[in-house]
Amino acid sequence: MSPERRAILLARFERTTEIPLLLLSVVFLVIFFAIESRTTNAEITRILDGLLWLIWGVFGVELAIKLYLAPERSRYLRSHWIEILIIGLPFLRPLRLLWLPVIVTRLWRQSHRVLRQRMPAFIGVTSLALVIIGATLMFVAEQGSGGPINTFADAVWWALTTITTVGYGDTYPVTALGRGVAVFLMIAGISLFGLLTANVAAFFVEEDTTDRTQAELVQLNQRIERMERQLAALAQRLEEGQSKSREQ
Template identity: 40%
Template sequence: MPVMNQATWEARAEWPLAGAAIVFLIAYSTQVIGKPTGTSATILTSVIWIIWTVFLIDYAARLYLAERRRRWFLRNIHELLIVALPMLRPLRLLRLITLLRTLHKIGGHALRGRLITYVIASVTILSYVAALTVLDVERNAPGATITSMGDALWWAMATITTVGYGDFYPVTVIGRLIAVALMIGGIAVLGVVTATLASWLVESVAAETTAEVESGDQALQKELAEVKEQLRLLLESNGTTASDDALAQRPSR
């Protein structure tokens, strides 16, 4: 039986944790948007706590299996904060970005297909998670401007694109931290898009230039071959003529 290590654990837990994140997303969305009461609220809260426990087990397992636990712990403080602090629990939904590997296959091997897939998926996940979280922390705050899911989604789209109209804005500390994270995420996505497009343009121009050079080289080589053939024929013709003249000029005995 192979020895379990951190890489093996992460590979095996990747999709189960992505599934748990989807269930968490559904439960949390229902809790925030629907605002259920009574038995429904109790069930949703229980589901959220169970999935949170799953994430806690995953964190503990990766820490235990790490070769250098102290180093891994220090490099993954954010993982501990996400598990330990209730206000950061929606950040676990970013595990859904794991699904981009499947979307990568759907997008095909064409660069533009992959680019469109990644951009749409990343923007959708980041925007929705940020909107849901900011609505949860802002809705009941004094002086809040984000009080509905529609407002939250509009704010998220304006923020991730770094437009920032200012008609809706967070008033709590947690809400502002979410806004900062969303702006950084938006800049990162735009940066990846810009870099990928630039790389694609450079590769396209280089490929076209190479094709033109190769085509020109082939044409030049063909012309040189024709010139060589004409020279060969001319030299052979001149050699034959000179030989005939010499025979004609030789005195007969």
């Protein structure tokens, strides 16, 4: 198979699997958070853990197909190191929390490609993902610390008030890891708020520009119509003048 044919098939495969794999990444995160929040019994936890391995297998098959279709395999592996980490990390069970940043990075790249033309949807999906991620990390960090965040519901409430920059102060981290998570979520919340504000402003500016453009087009059409009428009148006069000349 020629490299050009491989490149065409690779692009087609990526377009076909883009949205399904994005949804699968979201499912992976939800299952991961359900396990790490320790809100499920042992039997459900084993089932969820099995689903994580199943999703990992799908990611592995995806990487194998892309690697087979890639025109330059070594270059493809260097530029898709996240996929390689996803395949390798599940075997390192003591480093289970490292799955989280890798999957989040993959989810960010996929959602950015899929939703780049739908900025409000992109902001909404990103905000929801950050709330769930921040709540899970905070719950893990604050367990047994004696602080006000004792349950997963407390962690979710804290994440919502933090990312929206409300900050009631009824829940707050007391551990060093928890405060690090808080700093990350604060910065993310401010960034998302700025992005949303810029997107709204751009919407109104674009709408105003569109209105002005439409008004200019209407004026241009009116001028063209006047010119057409003048040309028609001029042509009629020329025709009348030629008729009179022939009669004489």
